[in-house]
Amino acid sequence: MRDYPDIQGAFLKEGYRISRVGVMGLKRPVRIQRPDREVNLVPVFNISVNLPADQKGSHMSRHIEVINRALDLAVGIKNDSLEKLVGRIAKELLRSHDYATYADVELETDYFMERESPDGRRVTENYRLLAEAKIERGDDKPTRTIGVEVAGMSACPCAMETVRSMLKDELLQEGYEPSEVAILDQVPAPTHNQRNITTLKLEFNDDIDIEANELIELVEGALSSPSYEMLKRKGEGKVVLDAHRNPRFVEDIIREIIGRFLERYTDLPGDMILHVRSLSEESIHKHDAFAERISTLSELRG
Amino acid sequence: MRDYPDIQGAFLKEGYRISRVGVMGLKRPVRIQRPDREVNLVPVFNISVNLPADQKGSHMSRHIEVINRALDLAVGIKNDSLEKLVGRIAKELLRSHDYATYADVELETDYFMERESPDGRRVTENYRLLAEAKIERGDDKPTRTIGVEVAGMSACPCAMETVRSMLKDELLQEGYEPSEVAILDQVPAPTHNQRNITTLKLEFNDDIDIEANELIELVEGALSSPSYEMLKRKGEGKVVLDAHRNPRFVEDIIREIIGRFLERYTDLPGDMILHVRSLSEESIHKHDAFAERISTLSELRG
Amino acid sequence: MRDYPDIQGAFLKEGYRISRVGVMGLKRPVRIQRPDREVNLVPVFNISVNLPADQKGSHMSRHIEVINRALDLAVGIKNDSLEKLVGRIAKELLRSHDYATYADVELETDYFMERESPDGRRVTENYRLLAEAKIERGDDKPTRTIGVEVAGMSACPCAMETVRSMLKDELLQEGYEPSEVAILDQVPAPTHNQRNITTLKLEFNDDIDIEANELIELVEGALSSPSYEMLKRKGEGKVVLDAHRNPRFVEDIIREIIGRFLERYTDLPGDMILHVRSLSEESIHKHDAFAERISTLSELRG
């Protein structure tokens, strides 16, 4: 067979090191075998390795070969979690690219989960899953990240109190008695609310298998309310009331998630990094509001 | 000068007619000289012509030449409205592509307008402008479209009544008297609200110069409330209250715009086509709700 | 059970008809049972109905109920093609919304297909599938559309001849003989090439089951070359050569698809509408080039 020139392998005398070289936006279906169910996902992958100063190029097709091998059920590889899958790919990248000392992979995918709506229906809700792994040659294990992205509802606590105050003033001016008006303190007042997108990511070095479903439930519990694809009139009312009884800034959502996480997962390693980010697509503004916290568990445990 | 082969101009014996061939996504700054002010815009252009069955290709660079000529202030062309600009481009396209019998151009651009916020501040708000023109050879004038896209707030009228009803029930169950609870009918109840994106487009054949600013104000008036980039506490409360006193489905917004348009513009030609579209990025759902109406003014006037 | 007010059902005295009201961006996993295989898809759905002038609102949750029913395998519904699925949803929408006389649904989804690369490897390639159905009350059957979106490679025939001509001129000026230079006419010259996105859609009223895989292969055959996720050196060379031996304008791609389609499918009904669109993300420009043709088969058959 004819041997075509290996341009990538060419030796460079005065090159510069490349921090990362790889492929972005590779779509490939993935099947994960969880203990209790099989999950079909369609992730988008980004994959890269570093490149020493004296080598002209990286062999990009090896990236794809690694992905192919990792996903090929035919050869008997069983992926039982996303974090194992990305960890396996990262290690395999270093094996394939012998000139590289660093490799990483990240993926993002739609994910669906059955939830019970407030009016008691089973609904299929849509989320996003994220997973990453990066490894330095010599590392015992890759650093892995798993994460969930959840859309739900945030309701503003500040505007609610301003509105309550304005409504009471108006009624008093119309001649109502303070005692009559006081009932407005017993019920939530209107406020602006909106679609909120919150992401929770965990970065760790040990072998940890956290159920994405649990992370999703944890995040949903920290929003003003989860959102649902299917609500009849009563369910809609309950969601709105729920959100207005839990009005939350993006800052509140971040803190609520941290608090719930620390309470729920007490034995995770202190060097695990928590990355929480919440974005509200403000209904009263054309821009979005966001907050984030990145921290180790040790630091958060104080 | 060397003459390179004109592959596009090649004669095809058994070709098929091409409905549209052109360029998409061309960005180019534009200056519009309105009677009272100069407006700097950065539109994205799509431009195309048709192609007869017997010609291999279209000369794409002529599209860009036409745009260049139309935008070149140096040659003394003064664009005093977007609809004149796109009309001029459409006519020029037919002149440049002598084999074409049809030409069109569309553009979309950010647009900024000063507004007064409910707490009395001057704020710069962001909108989108749209303009299109299409022409058949032999037409006296191109058909032009101008449009505005406005982000604002929609509040759901249905959930508001459900929530009001639930809150009253709860208070009655807690032992309050019906007479005490009745005050809840005097104030807006909480409901889900969200960012809403509404587009109003007008298609016409005559020479009409409608101020985009007026269309924007008309759309904003038909939403539950405009949104503002800058609100202090009191302004925020006013916007929320305003929105809750005008709760509107996307269907309502469409109808409100039609009604206001017919009332405001009484002498526009009956063959003008109104295209109204409203989309609410639902806070209680992960999907959006939308409604649209496309109709001539004659039909709407009934 | 408490009955909450049906705001949507309210009677309007002076309303306007709404052309379409519905939901956009609903994601939901779908399983299609093809004769030879099971296909898992994750489509995004848009769904709408019209609304008479005298009704305030549409019951949006019914849209979702219809989707749920259509996708619920538990109740024994077997979807054996996307066009049957969307047809079923459209009919069901009219049944659910008794006030509506029009309904439509459209979906778009990633799709994967095994292909053989030019160096003989099995590769999983990524495409998009589209499906639509719309129905007027009284119609026997909904009008359905199915389509495929294919990314591949386009190489410019015009620049190739210019470059060939320039290269020959250069060599002659360097002192080569015309007879020596003539060999350049035997091989493809360099030209600009780029990622091309081509869409083929079919709209029809009869019950037709066309394999998406066949449409994808037909489109790939009409490009300068298909693209592949995984190519070793020799395969890469073959793809580049293949593309340069089939240099094509977007206009050429459109015509090639029409020609191949008419030849391949001879007994499809004449009122079927073919919609072909091709877009090249030009490497020599910052904008894209595109062409499209929309036509009935009758007209194309001439």
Place this chain on the structure above:
Amino acid sequence: MRDYPDIQGAFLKEGYRISRVGVMGLKRPVRIQRPDREVNLVPVFNISVNLPADQKGSHMSRHIEVINRALDLAVGIKNDSLEKLVGRIAKELLRSHDYATYADVELETDYFMERESPDGRRVTENYRLLAEAKIERGDDKPTRTIGVEVAGMSACPCAMETVRSMLKDELLQEGYEPSEVAILDQVPAPTHNQRNITTLKLEFNDDIDIEANELIELVEGALSSPSYEMLKRKGEGKVVLDAHRNPRFVEDIIREIIGRFLERYTDLPGDMILHVRSLSEESIHKHDAFAERISTLSELRG
């Protein structure tokens, strides 16, 4: 005037620190007065500060006030560079949010520059500018970043040699003599080429005013070829030839930029951080190829 409750200012006993809280996606026109010209830009801003553990919320409207003040020409503020503008905003954010110890701002905007095309025409080309500033309380100056994003052309050096080799083999098999075929070594062979997006960012602490135009030219010079919005036949041929005489992997582009930068800017501080990233939207693949290098100038100078 009525004083509404300051919910954001509320004291939290057991809160968590928030790393960043702010607004995203704020669009606002900006006028920059360069020594030789006035530049109108339409950036999108992201702005944030940190928040101590004991404060409930951040006063988001102050973010917008700061932007307003920084952009308000009426009050006599003259922005003569993007890096000064973002630096000023960062400092002002800390002044406005007295509880914060960190602030940052980033913006991104379209930018247009006149270039001369290879066929000698003046063409308006489209780029992107980026600017960031971040500051810790107590810092003398904010850390600023400026950057440019440039779309151009990359041509693959590896496929070119494979194709050249294949073409020569084919001709030899067809009976040509090696001496006849040798002329193919004198001209560039076909290869895959594509739209490439390359970003160059500089992060620094000193007061440095680098012309974005120079950075854009530097990046364009490091690509296989710049791209142009407007090319006649000859110009198109020249661009294709130029690109094929400078075939470059994304890795090559990174290194070329670093080399050119070090040569052009010899007196910049060693702690300046260079971030170069190049992405090729591969024509032979459905995914993209990318490379990046992040490094101080000291390290690069070796």
